[in-house]
Amino acid sequence: MPLKHQGEYRDPQLSRRLIEAINRTSTRPVKLMEVCGTHTMSIFRHGIRDVLPETIHLLSGPGCPVCVTAQPEIDAFIAYARVEGTIVTTFGDLIRVPGTESSLQKEKAAGNDVRIVYSAFDALKIAQTNPDKRVVFLGVGFETTAPTIAASILAAREMAVPNFMVACAHKTVPAALEALMNSDQVRISGFLLPGHVSVILGRQAYQPFFDKYKVPSVVAGFEPADILEAVRRLVEQIEKGPPRLDNAYARAVSEEGNPKARAVMDTVFEPVDAVFRGIGMIPGSGLQIRPAFAAHDAAVQIPVSVPVSKEPAGCACGAILTGAKTPPECRLFRSACTPENPIGPCMVSSEGTCAAYFRFHQ
C-alpha cells in the first residue's frame, strides 16, 4: 500500500510548487470534471478548490457508485430485504439511500435482516453459517469493486454455497465518460480520470474514448499533490495542446491495469445496457451475471415485485451527477435535503457531491 508515503503527497511545499505552476499556466476559464467520488471527497477534504485560480472550475461527475445506482435498482434491493428467509448484505453507503417507499435502514429498523459488510466475502461467510437463509449481497460499484464480487461468486460455486447470491447493479466508467461527452448540458474541458478504477483497467482502457473525443484526460491519484499534478497537466494540455491521455498516478496505475482481475470479472459478468441516475440508459455501461452463474444471481433466484419507481420530487441529483448543476443550485439542498434527512443519494453517500458540499463548504 502507498499509505506509508501519504505524507509526501500531502507535503505543503510540493503542493505550493504545483499551485504556482497552475497559476502561471492557466489563462482561460476551464471546466474540469473529476469522475470519481473519492476525488470529490479528497478535493473538499484538503480544500483544493480554495487554492486553485478562479479560472479553474472543478465539476463533480457521476463517480459515486451509490449515487448513480438507478431508483428501480434501489427499490429491488429494498424488496429483497422484505423477502422471508433472506439476509441482505450491503456496503454501508447504500443503507440510507431512500427508495421510492422505504430504505434499507428503515427495513432494518423494522426487523428485516440487513447487515453491513466490508466485502462480498464477508457476505459469503454469512451464507455459509446460515445455510437455511438466502444471503443476497448488493453488488454496486465500478470496476474497482466488481472483480472482488465476481471472485466471491466463483468462490461460492467452488465451495458449493448455493444460498449466496448477488444482486448485480455494477456500472462501468468508460461508457459513462462517453455519455458525458455526448450530453449537451455541459461542456467539459478535461477529465480527471479515476485512480482506483484505473488500477484495474489500466490507462489503455480509455484509449478508444480518447481517440473519439480528443479531450484532455489525466488519470489521477487521491492525495492533494496527486490531484494538483493532474490539474496542472490538464491545464497545460488545454493551454498549450495537444490533448493527451496521460497518467499522473503511475505509482499505482499501469498501461495494462490488472489483467487477472479483469479476467475474473469477465468470467462472471457480461456487459449490459444500464441506467445511470441522471444520465439515463447508456448502452453497454452495466454488468450482469452470466447465465452460467444464474444460481448465484439474485435477480434470477428471488423474483421480487417493486413499486413503480419514482425519483424524489424536486431532487437535482441527476443534473448534479453530470455537472450541469452544483448542489447549492438545487432547491432542496440544505432546506429539505440534509445528511440527516437525505432526499437524494448524492446527499447520502459519503462520496456524494451534495454531502461533500454540505459537510465541507459553507
Add this chain to the structure above:
Amino acid sequence: MTSEFISLDHGSGGKIAHRLTAELFLPLFDNPILSDLHDGAVLKLNDSTRVAFSTDTFTVTPLFFPGGDIGELAVNGTINDVAMCGATPLFISLALIIEEGFPMADLTRILQSIQRAATQAGVQVVTGDTKVVPKGAADGLFINTSGIGLIPENVAIGSTGARPGDKIILSGTMADHGMTILTQREGLAFDSAIQSDSAPLNQMVAKILAASNKVHVLRDPTRGGVGTTLNEIAESSRAGIVLQESRLPVGDAVAGVCELLGFDPLYVANEGKLLAFVPAEDAAAVLEAIRSDAFGREACIIGDVTDEHPGQVVLETRIGGRRIVDMLTGEQLPRIC
C-alpha cells in the same frame, strides 16, 4: 421526530442523536442542570459543596479488544465524564444486564478488570445491581455505571466557556478506540497493530487544574470524535474554532485503516483523550502538565478559538485550503471503493 423507528444513528453521538435529545428528552425533563448538556451534571449541594454526577451505559462488541475490555471502559468512561466537570471522582455504581448463558469465566474476567480500573483511578464501587435476561434479549453483557465526584473550590469548567484567544489542546492521538473496535468486529480482518486508548483521565485533570486556574473547557471526545465535540463546544460557547490539519495527531496505523475505509479520524471515538481550552498565556503550562501524565505524552495544541464564524469549526488544510468541520450526522459508514 421525523423517523418512525430508532435507528443506530440515534445512538451515534452526532446530529441525529442530538436531535433526539433536544426534541424528545429535553422538553420532558427540562431543568437548568440538564440543559447544560455537559458530560456530567454539576450539583450545588450547599454554599461550599459542588458535586459532579454522571452516568453512562456501555455496549461494545467484542467485549474484549486490544487495549481493554468492556469492564475497564465502563469505569474509565464514567470517571472521565465526572473529571471533565473539573471534579475528583470518588464513587461509582455498577449495574449489569447479563444475557442468559453468558460464560462465568468472562464475567469474572470483566469484574476483575473493573476492580483494577477502579483501583487505578482511585474510586470505589459503592452500590450495584445485576439483572439476567433470557437468551437473545441482550447481546452478552451491558454495563451501566454512574459516578460522583467533588468539585474543588474556584474551579468553573463548563461546555460554554470557550473564549476567543483560547488555545485548544488535545491530549494525544485521535481515533484509536473507534478504529480498534471496528477492526475487531466480526467480518473485518485487518492485521493492524492498533489498540484502544481506554484510560482514566482524572489524574491528568488534577495536573491541569494545578497548572492553571483559568481552564475554560474540558471535554473527552468520545462518540462522534474530536470533530463533533468541538462543534458542540463552538455552538454552546458561541465561538469559532480554527484547527490546523498539520497538527492533528493520528497514529500511522490508525491513519492507514481510516484511509482504507474512508473514515475521517476527526469523527472516530476516543476513550482516553481530552480537549482542554485554555487562555494563550496558560497554554504552555497546561500542555506541559498534560504531557507529564502517562496518558498525555503526545498532547499538542491543535487550534485556536476565534471571534470569527461563531458556532463553526474550520480546518486549515496542509496545502493551505480551508474547509468546514461539520458535526457528524449519524454513524460513519465504510465507503464502497
